[in-house]
Amino acid sequence: MNDVLILASVVLLVLLFLKTPVFIAILAGSMVYFVMNPDINSVIFAQKTITGTENISLLAIPFFICGGILMNYSGVTARIMDLCEALTGRMPGGLAQVNVLLSTLMGGLSGSNLADAAMEAKMLVPIMEEKGYTKSFASVVTAASAIITPIIPPGIAMILYGCIADVSIGKLFTSGLGVGILLTASMMLLVHILSVRAGYKPIRTEPLQPGELGKSLKAAILPLLLPLVIIGGIRAGAFTATESGTVACVYALSLGLAFKEMKLKHIIASCRETVVSSSSIMLIIAAASVFSWVLTRERIPQAMAEWMIRTIDNKYVFLIVINMVLLVVGMFVEGNASMIVLVPLLHPIAVAYGIDPIQFAMVFIFNSAIGCLTPPMGTLMFVTCGITKCKTKDFIKDSLPYYLMFLVVLALMTFVPFFTTGLVNLVY
Numbered sequence: 001m002n003d004v005l006i007l008a009s010v011v012l013l014v015l016l017f018l019k020t021p022v023f024i025a026i027l028a029g030s031m032v033y034f035v036m037n038p039d040i041n042s043v044i045f046a047q048k049t050i051t052g053t054e055n056i057s058l059l060a061i062p063f064f065i066c067g068g069i070l071m072n073y074s075g076v077t078a079r080i081m082d083l084c085e086a087l088t089g090r091m092p093g094g095l096a097q098v099n100v101l102l103s104t105l106m107g108g109l110s111g112s113n114l115a116d117a118a119m120e121a122k123m124l125v126p127i128m129e130e131k132g133y134t135k136s137f138a139s140v141v142t143a144a145s146a147i148i149t150p151i152i153p154p155g156i157a158m159i160l161y162g163c164i165a166d167v168s169i170g171k172l173f174t175s176g177l178g179v180g181i182l183l184t185a186s187m188m189l190l191v192h193i194l195s196v197r198a199g200y201k202p203i204r205t206e207p208l209q210p211g212e213l214g215k216s217l218k219a220a221i222l223p224l225l226l227p228l229v230i231i232g233g234i235r236a237g238a239f240t241a242t243e244s245g246t247v248a249c250v251y252a253l254s255l256g257l258a259f260k261e262m263k264l265k266h267i268i269a270s271c272r273e274t275v276v277s278s279s280s281i282m283l284i285i286a287a288a289s290v291f292s293w294v295l296t297r298e299r300i301p302q303a304m305a306e307w308m309i310r311t312i313d314n315k316y317v318f319l320i321v322i323n324m325v326l327l328v329v330g331m332f333v334e335g336n337a338s339m340i341v342l343v344p345l346l347h348p349i350a351v352a353y354g355i356d357p358i359q360f361a362m363v364f365i366f367n368s369a370i371g372c373l374t375p376p377m378g379t380l381m382f383v384t385c386g387i388t389k390c391k392t393k394d395f396i397k398d399s400l401p402y403y404l405m406f407l408v409v410l411a412l413m414t415f416v417p418f419f420t421t422g423l424v425n426l427v428y
Contacts, residue, residue, distance in 0.1 A: 005298050008033040012291070023280075026287035026341070033294050045290060052289020053282050055163050056242055062278035063245025064154045067226075067252045069273050073266035074256030076223040080105050081123075083220040085203060086213050088188075093195025094203035095128045096141045100191055103145035104152060104184045105224060113372060117146035117380050121387040133200060136394035143384040143395075144402040145187060147369045152180040153227050154248065156281070157365045160339055165347040167357050169242075170234035171424050175358050177227065178423035179366070183409055190405045222258075226251055235427055288340035300345065308349055315353040319360075319414045322346060323367060330371015331378075339368055359420040363413050370406050373399065 012029030016022065027049075034045050081102055088097035102124070103116055120142045128138035150157040153173035162169035229251065230244045239247060256262025312318045329338050343364065350360040372380040375396060385395055412419050 002298070004033055004036040005294065005300075007036065008294065023283040023287040026284070026291050030287070030290040030294055044293070048290045048293045049286045052286045052292075058159075058163055058282070058285065060154075060159050060169070060242045060245035061156055061281055062274055063249050064156065064159070065277050066270060066274040067245065067248030069270040069277075070249065070252035070256060070262070070267075071223065073262060073270060074223075074252060075259045075261035076220075076255065079216075079220045080223060083216040083224075086216040089203035090205065090207070091188075091192060091195075091202055093133075093191055093198075093200040095124065095131055095133065096138070096191045096195055096200065097188055098203070099124050099128070099138075099141045100145040100148075100184065100187050103142075104148050104180060105220075113146040113149035113369070113380060116149045117143055117384050118387060120146070121384050125388045131201075134198075134398075135388060135390050136398040137194075137198065139384050139388045139390040139395055140398045140402060141191060142388075143373055143380040144399065146380055146384075147373060147406070148180055148183050148187070150365060150369050151176050151183060151362075153177060154230055154244070155365070157339065157368065158361070160281075160285070161343060161361050161365060164340060164343045165357065165361065167347075167361055170231070171358050171428060172361055173227075173231050173234070174424045174427050175362050175420050176365075177231065179362050179413065179420060182412070182419055186405055186409050187402075190401060194401060222255055231427070285340060291341060292344045295341075295344065309352060315355050316415065318349070318353050319355070319363065322350075323363070323410060323414060326364065326367035327370060327374070330368055331374045338371070339364070356417060356421050358424055359413070359417050362420040363410070366406075366410060366413060370403075370410070373402070 008029040011032050012025050015025035015028055020028075030045065034040055034042055081098065084098040084101040084105065085094075088094055088101055091097045099120060102120060121139070125135070125138045125142055128141075129135055149155065153176045155176060158172040158176055159169055161167065162172050226248060230247065233239050233247060234244055253262065253267075256266070308318060312321065326338070326342075329342070346364070347357070347360065351357060372378055375381060375392070381392070381395060381399075384390070385392055
């Protein structure tokens with residue numbers, strides 16, 4: 001690695017730590033490289049910035065974002081919450097269980113963990129506090145359960161990874177469904193244990209009335225079918241992973257009109273929010289494509305692959321090392337940014353070790369998701385605490401059991417490929 005690349009990397013990292021917008025930090029690092037290398041035509045900088053956003057698969061991102069936002073305006077959330085209460089109301093810590101299950105079901109609709117955490121922090125945490133839950137417990141459950149969102153299809157992280165590494169987005173969606181179920185079950189078990197210890201009561205003690213569950217399920221069934229429609233449509237060849245984004249938009253809009261909740265002002269607001277959210281993601285992708293070109297020109301991926309293969313002779317040791325690296329990176333760098341920079345480096349090495357690309361993708365995405373909850377720069381932690389006014393030190397203290405649970409799930413994904421590839425092999 002030459003001195004110019006080291007300087008560019010230092011500039012990038014320093015700006016990230018100073019909380020400069022991610023795309024500006026990456027562009028600044030790349031610009032330093034071009035300025036310090038006068039023999040490189042500066043036109044390449046502009047070309048790579050523009051071409052980085054021209055991958056046709058990236059069209060799925062704004063469509064899925066729009067579909068998720070439309071769902072929030074269509075009355076879907078209340079219907080799904082009623083179903084969650086019917087399913088988990090008699091469990092200890094019933095409202096906390098509702099929180100976890102709602103994150104899982106809404107994650108398959110919104111695709112955004114920050115949006116999911118913000119929505120539940122506003123909607124559920126005040127109710128949980130009224131029922132005797134501590135502010136820190138309610139805030140941690142809300143933030144931790146939002147980690148499920150990028151795992152459940154159609155998570156934006158899976159679309160990004162598939163575009164960067166040229167991995168089937170349809171297979172990633174299918175794998176995410178299996179991993180999401182594993183993560184949801186693990187979190188509900190942990191919430192059960194913590195609620196019993198803390199004495200948090202069920203929402204109700206009496207059994208469901210005849211037909212009550214069926215009524216709740218009937219009201220929520222159409223929104224809940226969206227992930228299955230997407231995966232089934234891709235698998236059947238009815239549409240591509242990119243086209244599935246438009247299916248999500250049409251589906252969400254149709255539900256809003258059918259439920260008579262969607263107004264013209266909601267559609268306009270959804271379009272506005274979609275433009276803002278999509279633009280921020282696409283700016284990061286455009287900036288990172290330049291930096292990826294710099295890394296490729298300097299042969300950093302090839303050099304890393306050769307060094308690791310010479311040094312590490314076991315794929316599981318490699319995965320352990322990668323997990324440790326990604327967990328540390330996640331503490332400081334936003335998930336999409338780390339993915340765009342590191343996937344071009346690490347994905348070819350994983351393939352060289354014979355690791356299934358789908359397994360490695362899900363391990364990478366899950367590591368990035370954990371980073372969203374981890375101090376000092378955990379975005380989920382700050383978004384949730386900012387809304388609930390929970391003290392950061394109380395949040396971190398109550399989140400320790402969840403970190404341990406995440407590490408157990410990560411170990412299962414790392415050492416037992418079935419959890420990431422079993423459903424993919426069954427469907428494909």
